[in-house]
Amino acid sequence: MEVPVEELKKEFQIGIIGFGDMGRLYAERFSQAGWIVNVCDRKENFETVKERCEGTNINALQDGFEVSRKSDYILYSVESEYLDRIVGMYGPATKVGSIVGGQSSCKSPEIRAFEKYLPKDVEIISCHSMHGPRVNPQSQPLVIIRHRAKDRSFEIVKEILSCLQSSVVFLTAEEHDRITADTQAVTHAAFLAMGMAWRANNQYPWDINRWCGGIENIKMNLSMRIYSSKWHVYAGLAILNPDARKQIKQYATSVTELFKLAISGKAQEFENRVRNAGKFVFGEENNGASSGLLLSDELLDQYSISNVPNDKSVGNSHLSILAIVDSWWKLGIHPQKHMICSTPLFRLWVGVSEYVFCNPDLLTSCIYTATKHNEFCPDDLEFVLSARSWSEHVEQGDFENYKKQFVKIQDYFRPRFEEATKVGNAMIKKLLENLKRTA
Numbered sequence: 510m511e512v513p514v515e516e517l518k519k520e521f522q523i524g525i526i527g528f529g530d531m532g533r534l535y536a537e538r539f540s541q542a543g544w545i546v547n548v549c550d551r552k553e554n555f556e557t558v559k560e561r562c563e564g565t566n567i568n569a570l571q572d573g574f575e576v577s578r579k580s581d582y583i584l585y586s587v588e589s590e591y592l593d594r595i596v597g598m599y600g601p602a603t604k605v606g607s608i609v610g611g612q613s614s615c616k617s618p619e620i621r622a623f624e625k626y627l628p629k630d631v632e633i634i635s636c637h638s639m640h641g642p643r644v645n646p647q648s649q650p651l652v653i654i655r656h657r658a659k660d661r662s663f664e665i666v667k668e669i670l671s672c673l674q675s676s677v678v679f680l681t682a683e684e685h686d687r688i689t690a691d692t693q694a695v696t697h698a699a700f701l702a703m704g705m706a707w708r709a710n711n712q713y714p715w716d717i718n719r720w721c722g723g724i725e726n727i728k729m730n731l732s733m734r735i736y737s738s739k740w741h742v743y744a745g746l747a748i749l750n751p752d753a754r755k756q757i758k759q760y761a762t763s764v765t766e767l768f769k770l771a772i773s774g775k776a777q778e779f780e781n782r783v784r785n786a787g788k789f790v791f792g793e794e795n796n797g798a799s800s801g802l803l804l805s806d807e808l809l810d811q812y813s814i815s816n817v818p819n820d821k822s823v824g825n826s827h828l829s830i831l832a833i834v835d836s837w838w839k840l841g842i843h844p845q846k847h848m849i850c851s852t853p854l855f856r857l858w859v860g861v862s863e864y865v866f867c868n869p870d871l872l873t874s875c876i877y878t879a880t881k882h883n884e885f886c887p888d889d890l891e892f893v894l895s896a897r898s899w900s901e902h903v904e905q906g907d908f909e910n911y912k913k914q915f916v917k918i919q920d921y922f923r924p925r926f927e928e929a930t931k932v933g934n935a936m937i938k939k940l941l942e943n944l945k946r947t948a
């Protein structure tokens with residue numbers, strides 16, 4: 510770089526529009542690294558933003574106009590659904606010759622909005638941290654999208670983002686959206702459907718002894734993690750990403766078709782389909798590229814939010830897991846190949862699927878429970894309905910009903926979020942440490 514970084518930090522200003530969970534994470538990290546940081550949220554929230562910036566070097570500004578006029582690298586960190594409108598509002602005011610990017614989870618609409626509203630002299634370099642605000646960015650994937658930028662600007666943005674200590678991946682917007690549809694969107698669909706099915710059966714899964722221990726802990730913790738977060742994050746990345754609709758629909762179809770085979774006495778067809786899917790995803794002898802998670806019951810048993818004693822003798826059909834592997838097979842996806850651009854949730858989901866499919870006794874027991882046991886039918890039936898319902902909202906681009914459904918289930922589980930978050934964080938930390946050791 511022509512100007513030494515320490516000199517650049519004295520004059521180059523970073524602007525963040527949207528001082529929510531991710532905007533705050535970025536502002537704090539950049540400011541701690543010595544950059545000048547200007548932030549704003551909606552104008553009505555100015556006093557709150559100012560209070561939150563007290564005691565820091567972060568400059569609270571009134572609105573996106575002020576941030577856009579002053580800053581040299583402006584990042585939009587707002588709800589994806591409103592991004593087009595918000596860029597339309599502040600974009601034309603962007604400082605001459607500056608760089609603009611966004612943190613939204615789906616990049617094609619973001620880039621389209623930038624192209625539509627930004628002056629032609631403004632460069633575009635976007636990014637996406639592949640983790641939530643409660644996760645340390647260190648070593649987590651960070652996608653950088655150089656859409657329209659000079660070499661110098663690209664170097665500056667890489668330098669700015671380097672303080673996150675994330676593992677950088679360079680992609681185009683299209684590549685990013687294809688991969689995140691395979692990874693994030695369909696993973697969320699599965700955990701959203703689990704929560705919805707538990708509520709529909711009026712169950713808190715941690716109170717029921719056939720749902721304790723091992724991978725049940727992962728299912729509960731991750732489902733609670735999603736429901737304790739903001740609905741718009743999940744709605745945005747599913748509804749706005751056209752590839753995601755296809756993936757989520759395939760997941761709902763896989764769940765439905767497997768359930769129909771299971772309840773209509775077609776046990777052999779069910780078994781063949783599940784085993785073929787497993788061979789495609791994990792290899793003939795389960796020797797496909799491993800996710801490296803090496804989950805074990807002993808490890809997972811430590812992270813329970815249940816007080817009910819663990820009764821391992823009761824099987825579970827794990828329809829949610831059989832169906833994800835089936836849908837990867839139907840869509841020709843090898844999830845292990847997406848690890849460079851994966852979220853912690855996705856890595857755990859692949860780890861859980863691998864655990865079931867690469868453990869012959871467990872897989873046989875799932876097949877047996879699904880096809881020969883009636884005990885799980887009511888649970889699986891609700892799971893089928895739930896997977897279909899989420900898929901329909903996404904397919905119809907229906908933010909309003911997505912929100913209603915999400916919030917209703919969120920309210921049902923709310924009393925357990927505090928504990929589930931603590932246990933879930935510890936579990937994720939441990940499992941990801943495991944992943945690092947084996948990678």
Ligand SMILES: NC(=O)C1=CN([C@@H]2O[C@H](COP(=O)(O)OP(=O)(O)OC[C@H]3O[C@@H](n4cnc5c(N)ncnc54)[C@H](OP(=O)(O)O)[C@@H]3O)[C@@H](O)[C@H]2O)C=CC1
Pocket residue numbers: 526527528529530531532549550551552554573586587588589591595612613614615637638639640641642739741742745746
């Ligand atoms: N949370 C996550 O796990 C991740 C989220 N992302 C993406 O990051 C983006 C932000 O998400 P997140 O931080 O979680 O969401 P938040 O809801 O916490 O933050 C968004 C903020 O933008 C504010 N906002 C809305 N309109 C304007 C406006 N006109 N001007 C300025 N600010 C405005 C919102 O205010 P108000 O609430 O008052 O409307 C809110 O404070 C989303 O696109 C999301 O997809 C990316 C990676 C991870």
Ligand SMILES: O=C(O)C(=O)Cc1ccc(O)cc1
Pocket residue numbers: 613614638639640641693735742746852853854855
């Ligand atoms: O790990 C996950 O999938 C999460 O749920 C957190 C998350 C949400 C949105 C993103 O764009 C990135 C990460």
